[in-house]
Amino acid sequence: MPELPEIELLKREIDPRVKNRTVLEFKVRNYKLRWPVPEYLPKIITNKNILKCSRRGKYLLFHFEHGVQIIHLGMSGSIRFIKDEPPGKHDHLEWVFNESIILRMNDPRRFGAVLWHDLKNDGQLHENKIFKNLGLEPFSLELTDEYLYKKLSNKKKSIKQIILDGHIIVGVGNIYSSESLFKSRLNPLIPASELSMKxxxxxxxxxxxxxxxxxxxGGSTIKNYVSTNGESGNYIKNHASVYGRDGLPCTLCNSKIIKIKQNGRSTYYCPNCQDVNKKK
Ligand SMILES: [Zn+2]
Known part of the structure; x- marks a missing residue:
């Protein structure tokens, strides 16, 4: 599944190539994604300028003067610039800017989504039901120690679940929440409210x-990612300390990394470095 870093990399790649360009054609070959692509969408963005491409959580946003196209890649979606390639079975959508700039979205499992937020009728973008309950961006300046401490103070769920659900900090995802907890030497099972300011x-x-x-x-992750539709393989292989390493020795203390399930999702941690009793 594409995670926040992949979407951030996509944004960085797409924005300079589409910014201030006119969508000459928006082709929808299959409207049936996770939610149906609005049928009016091709009509309202054709011959309109994209002001910029941005990211919110794991959503890519194409900003137009009259609205915002909201793109989510779901479980298996990918988006990339193509050259003169006939569309394959799962190439559902295409933005044509000119002969050499064509962006194509592929999604074999069709859990992705392409939606429209009309700035006149739907209010401001952050009021959209998709974004209303999203937490702060991980790099936002508003995300301070005090802010997080206050937000966690009444949360009885485990810190892993709270980080993963995205209501306080958005887009950390399953891989990166295990890794961040390891870096912090925090046990994933601790109730979030027990975290100190430190x-x-x-x-x-x-x-x-x-x-x-x-x-x-991501230099190579993104290339692999957009062309082969892989997961964050590069990161896991080269950088992960705990994720996917159950049974292997901890890089710091040699204890065996263990894997548990929390709310149906896998969590990996070192029982020694992240000993629940060491916190006290
Ligand atoms: Zn360890």
């Missing part, structure tokens, strides 16, 4: 470092 500071730093590592290693 723990919160460590957690924020770790999340940012982990995501930055992944974005930084």
């Amino acid at each position: 723990d919160c500071a460590k957690m924020i730093t770790s999340i940012r470092e982990t995501l930055n590592d992944s974005i930084g290693s």
